[in-house]
Amino acid sequence: MSAGLTQALPGEQVRITTDPHTEPFWEAAKEGRLVALACGDCGTFRMPPTPFCPNCQSKAKNWVELSGRATVFSFSIVHGFPGIKDIVLAAAVLDLEGAPGARLVSDIVDVDPDDVHIGMEVEAFFSPISDGWKLPLFRPVTTG
Amino acid sequence: MTATAPDVAIVGVGATDYYRRGQSWPRTINELAGEAILAACEEAGLSVKDIDGFAYYSEAGAGYGSKFDTGLFMETLGIPEVTFTATLTSGGGGAAGSIGLARAAILNGDANVVVTVMALQQAQQRLGSVFAASAPNPINSFLQPSGLSGPGHLMSVLTRRHMHDYGTRREAFAEIAISQRQNALNRPKAIMRDPITLEDYFNARMIADPLCLLDFCLETDGAIAVITTSLDRAKDLKQKPVPVVAAAHGGSREWGRAFSWFGMPQETFASSGHASVAKHLYRRAGVGPEDIDVALIYDHFSPMVLMQLEDYGFCKKGEGGPFVESGAIRYKGGSLPVNTHGGQLSECYIIGMTHIKEGVEQMRGTAINQVDGAELALVTGGPAAMPVSGLILGKHL
Numbered sequence: 001m002s003a004g005l006t007q008a009l010p011g012e013q014v015r016i017t018t019d020p021h022t023e024p025f026w027e028a029a030k031e032g033r034l035v036a037l038a039c040g041d042c043g044t045f046r047m048p049p050t051p052f053c054p055n056c057q058s059k060a061k062n063w064v065e066l067s068g069r070a071t072v073f074s075f076s077i078v079h080g081f082p083g084i085k086d087i088v089l090a091a092a093v094l095d096l097e098g099a100p101g102a103r104l105v106s107d108i109v110d111v112d113p114d115d116v117h118i119g120m121e122v123e124a125f126f127s128p129i130s131d132g133w134k135l136p137l138f139r140p141v142t143t144g
Numbered sequence: 145m146t147a148t149a150p151d152v153a154i155v156g157v158g159a160t161d162y163y164r165r166g167q168s169w170p171r172t173i174n175e176l177a178g179e180a181i182l183a184a185c186e187e188a189g190l191s192v193k194d195i196d197g198f199a200y201y202s203e204a205g206a207g208y209g210s211k212f213d214t215g216l217f218m219e220t221l222g223i224p225e226v227t228f229t230a231t232l233t234s235g236g237g238g239a240a241g242s243i244g245l246a247r248a249a250i251l252n253g254d255a256n257v258v259v260t261v262m263a264l265q266q267a268q269q270r271l272g273s274v275f276a277a278s279a280p281n282p283i284n285s286f287l288q289p290s291g292l293s294g295p296g297h298l299m300s301v302l303t304r305r306h307m308h309d310y311g312t313r314r315e316a317f318a319e320i321a322i323s324q325r326q327n328a329l330n331r332p333k334a335i336m337r338d339p340i341t342l343e344d345y346f347n348a349r350m351i352a353d354p355l356c357l358l359d360f361c362l363e364t365d366g367a368i369a370v371i372t373t374s375l376d377r378a379k380d381l382k383q384k385p386v387p388v389v390a391a392a393h394g395g396s397r398e399w400g401r402a403f404s405w406f407g408m409p410q411e412t413f414a415s416s417g418h419a420s421v422a423k424h425l426y427r428r429a430g431v432g433p434e435d436i437d438v439a440l441i442y443d444h445f446s447p448m449v450l451m452q453l454e455d456y457g458f459c460k461k462g463e464g465g466p467f468v469e470s471g472a473i474r475y476k477g478g479s480l481p482v483n484t485h486g487g488q489l490s491e492c493y494i495i496g497m498t499h500i501k502e503g504v505e506q507m508r509g510t511a512i513n514q515v516d517g518a519e520l521a522l523v524t525g526g527p528a529a530m531p532v533s534g535l536i537l538g539k540h541l
Contacts, residue, residue: 009291016285026285048286048409054397074305074413077353081291082273089291091352093301093406103407105290113353118308135289 006090006139008107008118009081014129021049029134034124036099038062045102054061068124070138073103075143079107090116094114094138115140150387150428150538152247153378156190156371157501158183162333162492163267168365173206176367177263178221184369190257191384192221195256197228199246199372200262201238201525202495204231207264208274228255231394232533236526237417239442239496241533242396244391246372256373262497263367271295287404292352296360296445298403299527300352303447306414307354310462312450314354318345319468320446320482321489327475327513328486335362343345352369359446361488368497370504372506385540386507389520390429393533396420401529411461416448416527418455418534425534426457427541431521433457436536437518438506439473439480440499443487449473452524453482456534475513484513499523503537 018026021037025048028035038045040060041055052059075092090108108122122138129135158180160168168176184190187251204212228249232238239262246258264271278284278326292298297455306312321340327333340358350357378385398409399417406413426432431457441449441456451463458480459467473482485491485502492498503521506513518539525533 009289014289015280016289017280017282018285019282022282023287048283050404052328074301074308076292076297076300076304076355077350077351078293078300079293079353081293087291091290091292091297091301098390101407105287105292105406107290118305129289 004112006088006107006109006113006125008089008109009018011127011129011135015131015136016053016129016133021051021076025049026126026133028063029126029136032126034066034068034136035063036066036096036102038099045080045099047102064099066096066098069097070122071097071123072116072118072120072122074118075108077107077116088113092116092138094122104136106136106138108140110139150389151375152250152372153330153375153385153387153540154370154504154537155373155378155383155385156184156188156369157504158185158187159501160366162335163365164335164367165270165363167341168265169267173210173263174216174220174264176265176365177206177212177261177369178217180263181217181221181259181261185257186266187383188371192373193202193224194257195223195259196226197246197249197258199249199258199260200231201242201243202262203233205235208271209265228258233380234529234531236442236444236495237528237530237532238393239525239533240500240523240535241386241391241393241525241531243370243372243500243535244393244533247388247391250372250374256377258372259369260372261367262368262495264494265365266363284332296355297352299445299448300355300385301406302403302414303354306447306451306469309410309414310465312465315342316450316465316468317359317446318342318417320443320449320473321345323474324443324483324487324492327484328427328490329375331486331491331512333431334491335364355445355447361444361493364491364492364494365496366492368494369503370497370500384508386504387538387540389536389538390425391533391535392421392425392428393525393531394421394424395530395532399530401432404529414451416451416455417530418524418527418532421532422456425536427489431520431536436480436520436522438484438515439522440484440485440503440524441482442496442499442524443483443489444526446489448527449482452527456522483517484511484515496525500535503535507537507539
């Protein structure tokens with residue numbers, strides 16, 4: 001890997017916790033599936049997963065399996081992280097294909113930071129982190 | 145001129161020395177806060193025993209990672225009885241709004257002499273990496289793994305979208321940093337007193353591109369306390385009262401947790417989140433942006449100054465870049481002098497309190513960089529998770 005490409009934080013340093021509302025997202029990620037939470041009544045998407053639908057206040061949940069594709073809504077090129085001085089991250093806010101209104105914050109890896117742009121099409125892969133969980137990360141969609 | 149006659153006033157401000165991060169030790173954070181409270185009482189001509197209310201913000205946070213405790217202040221300073229002790233929620237977004245909380249206590253008859261205090265001491269935890277250091281929870285597990293490790297990293301993402309949507313240039317952020325540094329040059333207590341140039345700005349280290357080192361506020365230590373009381377009582381005290389014309393805090397659901405969530409609709413995403421609060425603030429005050437003579441705009445990160453100028457109506461949405469680049473915010477020659485104290489980018493960062501202090505000095509007519517004839521000062525709290533807040537101070541006639 002060229003030193004100039006973006007990375008993600010080392011998996012063993014990344015820890016998450018879950019609650020009953022968020023756990024299905026992480027259980028799906030563990031299986032290599034990207035899902036988003038939609039209201040079981042009105043269909044409005046919401047992320048991160050929370051107890052109520054902000055549109056109709058329903059507690060009914062519908063976990064929708066997504067394509068894993070996403071579009072960069074905005075991003076930052078982060079230089080360094082506490083304890084990892086030289087790391088370069090492309091931290092991005094992503095609009096998820098098939099889940100309008102739901103966004104995910106993740107990293108775009110293996111890319112030249114100068115190539116990252118708003119509107120860029122990316123796709124998910126799943127990378128091991130602490131405690132046996134997996135984190136959805138993204139790479140540019142490969143064309144052709 | 146204003147909608148209703150002011151009913152409360154700021155009557156005393158006390159500040160400690162300002163220090164670079166960690167250099168206030170071996171003084172403790174409660175010692176810094178206590179020193180600021182005593183100084184504010186002394187300035188007002190009040191005894192510390194007159195204090196009967198505490199109106200905090202940031203969940204009574206003592207900087208980051210520790211909390212103030214009213215009982216401990218009473219024990220250590222000898223305050224006999226308190227009849228109001230409350231805080232605004234969340235973080236530095238409530239800085240300006242804490243004066244509204246003090247006003248609420250006074251108008252409700254709960255308390256007479258209300259102190260607002262903030263101290264910052266970064267001996268253990270730097271603010272700059274506060275999110276990286278916090279324990280994971282089910283909600284931040286959707287943010288923390290991305291490596292957006294501090295507030296500036298989060299706001300760099302908003303900034304990128306503003307640049308994309310409106311063509312805002314880094315030159316505008318540079319102008320904010322440069323003009324505020326200019327305002328700090330003649331201030332004895334300012335931490336940064338060397339001028340900076342456009343070249344310095346573009347040579348500065350990128351931290352979270354598009355934000356560079358000079359877009360980030362300082363990491364400093366210090367404490368400031370402000371005392372609010374009824375305007376009637378204020379008239380008998382040592383300082384010329386500074387009337388609270390209006391205060392507002394809150395925010396819309398579209399902003400909500402803001403950059404801890406990133407779900408904001410497009411126009412709100414590339415904003416400071418202050419639009420709804422600005423509307424309430426002006427309505428309560430009965431004034432508009434054209435009436436504001438000096439603006440003390442919370443500047444944790446320079447692009448958020450620009451976005452607040454838009455949300456407070458000093459220019460149209462999306463036109464903050466050209467407005468700033470025109471020189472409009474300069475103390476000398478600008479149509480709206482902004483952060484005449486150098487702000488958190490150049491003077492000192494105490495989570496919004498230096499802006500209240502400067503607003504008071506401008507309205508007393510005693511500011512180091514006094515705006516001639518200024519009669520209304522806008523003070524804002526930080527663009528941050530709900531609530532954000534604003535305050536309009538007036539001149540006592």
